[in-house]
Amino acid sequence: MRSLRIVFMGTPDFAVASLESILNADYNVVGVITAPDKPAGRGRKLQESPVKKFAVSKGLKVLQPTNLKDGKFIEELKALDPNLQVVVAFRMLPKVVWDLPEYGTFNLHASLLPQYRGAAPINWAIINNETKTGVSTFFLDEKIDTGAMILQKEIDITPKESAGELHDKLMELGSGLVVETLQLIEKGDLSPTPQPLDELLKDAPKLNKENTKINWSNPLNQIYNLIRGLNPYPAAWCILFNDKKEEKVKIYHCRKESASHALENGSIIIEDKMLKVAAQGGYLIIEELQLPGKRKMDVKSLLNGYNFSETAKFR
Numbered sequence: 001m002r003s004l005r006i007v008f009m010g011t012p013d014f015a016v017a018s019l020e021s022i023l024n025a026d027y028n029v030v031g032v033i034t035a036p037d038k039p040a041g042r043g044r045k046l047q048e049s050p051v052k053k054f055a056v057s058k059g060l061k062v063l064q065p066t067n068l069k070d071g072k073f074i075e076e077l078k079a080l081d082p083n084l085q086v087v088v089a090f091r092m093l094p095k096v097v098w099d100l101p102e103y104g105t106f107n108l109h110a111s112l113l114p115q116y117r118g119a120a121p122i123n124w125a126i127i128n129n130e131t132k133t134g135v136s137t138f139f140l141d142e143k144i145d146t147g148a149m150i151l152q153k154e155i156d157i158t159p160k161e162s163a164g165e166l167h168d169k170l171m172e173l174g175s176g177l178v179v180e181t182l183q184l185i186e187k188g189d190l191s192p193t194p195q196p197l198d199e200l201l202k203d204a205p206k207l208n209k210e211n212t213k214i215n216w217s218n219p220l221n222q223i224y225n226l227i228r229g230l231n232p233y234p235a236a237w238c239i240l241f242n243d244k245k246e247e248k249v250k251i252y253h254c255r256k257e258s259a260s261h262a263l264e265n266g267s268i269i270i271e272d273k274m275l276k277v278a279a280q281g282g283y284l285i286i287e288e289l290q291l292p293g294k295r296k297m298d299v300k301s302l303l304n305g306y307n308f309s310e311t312a313k314f315r
Contacts, residue, residue, distance in 0.1 A: 001186055001187060002083075002103070002185065002186050002187075002188060003028075004027055004028060004083060004084050004103070004182065004185065004186055005028055005030045005080075005081060005082050005083050005084070006022065006027055006028060006029045006030065006082060006084050006085070006086055006182075007029075007030060007031045007032070007033060007077065007080055007082040007084075007085045007086070007101070008022065008029055008031075008032050008033070008051075008055075008085075008086050008088075009032070009033040009034070009085060009086070009087045009088070009090040009093075010032075010034060010051045010087065010088040010089050010090050011034050011035045011049045011050070011051050011089055011090055012049070012050055012051070012089050013050045013171070014088065014089045014110070014167065014170075014171050014174075015050070015051050015088040015089040015090070016050050016051055016054045017171045017172060017174070017175040018086070018088045018108060018174060018175040018178045019032070019051060019054060019055065019088075020054065020175070021175040021176065021178060021179050022086065022178065022179065022182065023058060025179045025182070027182055029060055030061065030080045030081065030082055031060065031061040031062070031063060031077075031080040031082070032051060032052070032055040032060050032061065032062050032063070033062075033063050033064075033065070033077075033090070034049045034051040034052045034055070034062060034063075034064055034090075035049050035052075035064065035091075036064045036065075036066055037049075037052075037064065052064070061080065063076055063077070068091070068093060068094055068097055069094050069096060074096060074097070077097065077100065078100070082100070082101045083101045083102040083103050084101050084102075084103040084104065084105070084106075084182075084185060085097075085098065085100070085101050085104075085105035085106075086105075086106060086107075086108075086178060086182075087105060087106070087107040087108070087140065088107070088108045088174070088178065089108075092144060093105065093140060095142065098140040098141075103185055104139050104140070105139065105140045106137050106138060106139050106140065106150060106181060106185075107137065107138055107139075107140055107145075107147070108135060108136070108137055108174045108177065108178050109121065109135065109136050109137075109138065109145055110122050110133070110135055110167075110170045110174060111125065111133055111134065111135075111136065111204065112132070112133060112134040112136060112152055112154060113136040113138060113145060113149060113152070113195055114145075114146075114195040114196055114199060114201055115199070115201060115202050116133075116202055116203065116204040117144060117145035117146070117201070117203060117204060118144065118145065118203050118204035118205050118206070119204060119205065119206040119207075120204045120205065120206060120207050121133070121204040122163050122166050122167050122170060123163050123204070123207060123229045123230060124202070124203075124204040124205075124229070125157060125166070125204075125229075126157060126161065126162070126163055126166060126225060126228055126229035127225050127226050127229035127230070128202060128225070129221065129225045130157055131156065131157055132154055132155065132156055132157060133154075133155060133157055133166070133170070134152055134153050134154040134155050134170075134173070135152065135153055135155075135170055135173050135174040135177050136149060136150075136151070136152045136177075137149075137150040137151050137152075137177055137178065137181040138150055138192070138195070139192055146195060147195075148192035148193060148194055148195070149192060149193050149194070149195055150181050150184065150190065150192055151177055151180055151181055151184070152177075153173055153176075153177050155169060155170065155173055160228070160255075161228065162228045162229075162231040162232070162253075163228065163229050163230060163231055163232070163233075164231060164232045164233070207230070207234055212226075212230055212234055212235070212236055212237060213236070213237055213238060214226060214227070214236050214237065214238040214251070214314070216238065216265040216266035216277070216278075216279055216314055216315065217265050217280065218279070218280065219279070219280045219281050220256055220258065220279045220280060220281040220282045220283075220284065221256070221281070223279055223284060224254065224255075224256045224284060227251050227252070227254050227284070228254075231252045231253065232252060235250040235251065235252055235290070236250070236251050237249060237250045237251070238251070238266075238314045238315060239314070239315050240291075240312070240313075240314055241311075241312065241313045241314075241315060242308055242309055242312040242313075243309045243312075247291060247292050248292055249289055249290065249291060249292075249314070250289060250290040250296070251286055251288075251289045252287075252288040252289060252290070252296055253286075253287040253288035254284050254285060254286050254287055254288075255284075255285045255287065256282060256283070256284055256285070257276070257282050257283045257284075257285055258281060258282040259281075259282040259283060261278055261282075261283070263278035264278065264313070265278055265279055265280060266278065266279075266313045266314040266315050267313055268308055268312045268313060268314065269283070270303065270308055273299075273300050273303055274299065275299045275302075275303070275308075277314055286299055287299055289302070291306075
């Protein structure tokens, strides 16, 4: 059996679950690398990452480099004397970092690689209406999410599942897979396999203003999947035209209703305290949204104090 000295790298809540599982399995974590504290909120107070907060609560050594190639950081990392590094929801590492430990550096990715390489695999799996996804562990190499595979676990995506709900399921599934991967490395019982090169691959690019905007000319199901695939973050958005005003609106929860109609796409119908929006093949019934400068709210509460004109429309 190998004696592992682990450096863990991660930043958000998704990574905390894996770090906690590693500690609960009694592995030796000699250090934690996470993002620098960042100003947030109206007061612009410095906020610690979820991984830092958890690591400090467990008395772990924490490093927060701004430059992963900085000589001082590399020396601090070498001083921890790791023989294995585990990466979960962190940034791209330079070779001088991932190639450092004797047993390598492995990453947990929230997809069934080689599908959905990239920054937002959970969101894109739902946006593209996949029925299955999963988690994968693999050794890092020079490119993004291309290294030799170690383990995978598959999970179903339910038809109404949001990105937030799938995130939580994959977070728990992934934390277990990380421990299983550590057990294989500890025993030296490991046979990594190269990722297939001949598949038609779907990517998971970073979410931005352009690819999160709702196009009301798209089919009903496509819009529905975009909204649930971006809920709760960063949220799908569009422009509301109402009484000669234009407002950017974020849409969170909705349901769909297949129907034939002759309305222009994006047309708004208010009936029975419901907000319905016409799309190709039916209506999106909006249940929760957010107006500029406001908190997100359910539609019934919105309709108590907000008036839609007869010509109001989403675009």
